Amino acid sequence: MTTNEELYERGLRVIPGGVNSPVRAFRSVGGVPYFVSRAEGAHVWDVSGLRFIDLVQSYGASILGHADPEVVAAITEAAGRGSTYGAPTEGEVVLAEELCSRVPGMEQVRLVSSGTEAAMSAVRLARGATGRSTIVKFAGNYHGHSDALLAAAGSGVAERVIGTGVVPDSAGVTAGAVADTLVLPYNRVPTLTDDVAVVCVEPVAANMGLVTPQPGFLEGLRAECDRVGALLLFDEVITGFRLGVGGATERLGVRPDVWCFGKVIGGGLPMGAFGGSAEVMANLAPLGPVYQAGTLSGNPLATAAGLTVLRRLDSDAYARLDATAAALATGLRLAFTSAGIDVVVPRIGPLVGLFFGTQPPTDFDEASASVALGRYPAFFHGMLQRGVALAPGPYEVMFPSLAHTDADIVQVVEAAHEVAAELAEGHASV
Numbered sequence: 001m002t003t004n005e006e007l008y009e010r011g012l013r014v015i016p017g018g019v020n021s022p023v024r025a026f027r028s029v030g031g032v033p034y035f036v037s038r039a040e041g042a043h044v045w046d047v048s049g050l051r052f053i054d055l056v057q058s059y060g061a062s063i064l065g066h067a068d069p070e071v072v073a074a075i076t077e078a079a080g081r082g083s084t085y086g087a088p089t090e091g092e093v094v095l096a097e098e099l100c101s102r103v104p105g106m107e108q109v110r111l112v113s114s115g116t117e118a119a120m121s122a123v124r125l126a127r128g129a130t131g132r133s134t135i136v137k138f139a140g141n142y143h144g145h146s147d148a149l150l151a152a153a154g155s156g157v158a159e160r161v162i163g164t165g166v167v168p169d170s171a172g173v174t175a176g177a178v179a180d181t182l183v184l185p186y187n188r189v190p191t192l193t194d195d196v197a198v199v200c201v202e203p204v205a206a207n208m209g210l211v212t213p214q215p216g217f218l219e220g221l222r223a224e225c226d227r228v229g230a231l232l233l234f235d236e237v238i239t240g241f242r243l244g245v246g247g248a249t250e251r252l253g254v255r256p257d258v259w260c261f262g263k264v265i266g267g268g269l270p271m272g273a274f275g276g277s278a279e280v281m282a283n284l285a286p287l288g289p290v291y292q293a294g295t296l297s298g299n300p301l302a303t304a305a306g307l308t309v310l311r312r313l314d315s316d317a318y319a320r321l322d323a324t325a326a327a328l329a330t331g332l333r334l335a336f337t338s339a340g341i342d343v344v345v346p347r348i349g350p351l352v353g354l355f356f357g358t359q360p361p362t363d364f365d366e367a368s369a370s371v372a373l374g375r376y377p378a379f380f381h382g383m384l385q386r387g388v389a390l391a392p393g394p395y396e397v398m399f400p401s402l403a404h405t406d407a408d409i410v411q412v413v414e415a416a417h418e419v420a421a422e423l424a425e426g427h428a429s430v
């Protein structure tokens with residue numbers, strides 16, 4: 001039987017860092033990544049046959065849990081009809097109708113193949129629609145890895161800061177590419193100037209751990225954008241169709257001008273989308289001067305999977321997700337506090353974060369101060385040893401799915417009690 005170690009070693013020879021996305025590499029927690037051989041519902045199995053309760057769920061792409069039978073059937077059926085044509089399909093129209101009917105104020109969408117592509121295209125659209133150049137983004141928010149948005153980004157980019165104190169960025173992104181990008185602290189409403197094309201924000205920040213918007217933050221951004229004629233962009237790649245039927249827009253009651261989506265909407269296949277009013281979207285080719293295209297955009301397998309998932313996501317499903325996340329958050333908090341370790345466990349709907357420390361962070365500086373306490377790696381490995389897979393990076397959140405049962409959460413919480421006790425005694429194994 002092949003092992004994680006063997007695959008990692010072989011991977012390192014032919015794939016940079018052995019992984020196809022940096023956060024999978026375990027660099028910030030240490031050790032060898034587990035290589036998944038299969039997954040079902042709330043669980044993943046690694047190549048050595050170990051089973052984990054999976055709270056990664058592809059960073060939120062699998063909201064029903066893995067290999068949901070209805071999704072598998074939809075993908076199989078679609079594949080039998082051909083996997084890509086280069087011509088429009090009914091599935092694209094139906095999915096676009098479904099997305100627009102759920103998100104208040106969104107009239108049109110265009111389908112793409114990733115969240116990165118959605119955010120990149122939405123920014124181009126906003127610049128084209130306004131004729132302006134400046135982008136505002138917030139430190140610790142992640143909008144994918146297109147050049148202009150790779151400034152003080154969250155998620156795996158943020159991990160590179162650990163121990164160095166250097167502003168995260170990427171080699172290969174020219175000064176010119178980010179010259180028009182303004183990075184500001186989250187949760188403070190800036191005074192905008194009239195050269196701003198678009199203000200990009202994660203309406204609930206979920207790439208620096210979970211940082212919720214303070215009352216008035218999103219409302220303030222809306223008012224400032226209106227005052228100077230800038231567009232407001234909600235990056236709902238995580239929050240979309242997870243925080244509720246209409247995502248963060250509906251849950252928080254503030255309407256942006258432009259949206260981007262990813263993760264949940266592809267049902268586990270590569271898919272993203274960006275949308276807006278018909279007026280804003282009319283700037284896109286073939287109607288308008290903003291060019292955007294994709295050979296695999298609106299892919300028939302991805303639309304079939306995405307539609308199957310969305311149709312299952314009614315208010316009952318969200319109530320169930322909320323309850324699962326609430327039990328998880330309460331249980332984790334109790335596990336640590338009863339061991340005498342300070343943690344805060346922020347939660348909004350189905351999204352759960354965990355920070356070591358006494359105060360819930362409100363921005364990236366506060367989130368990284370918590371990460372700098374250095375407790376996450378031992379927590380992560382303690383949980384992994386007890387059969388619970390968390391994201392191998394301190395800036396990610398937990399993604400309970402509809403497949404997680406009450407018994408799964410009890411098991412996660414029991415593991416957390418043991419790990420917390422170990423951490424408190426200071427003899428954790430990492």
Ligand SMILES: *Cc1c(COP(=O)(O)O)cnc(C)c1O
Nearest residue numbers: 114115116142143144237238262
């Ligand atoms: C994951 C993520 C992206 C990028 O999506 P990919 O599909 O990984 O390219 C963009 N924005 C947010 C908020 C995300 O969480």
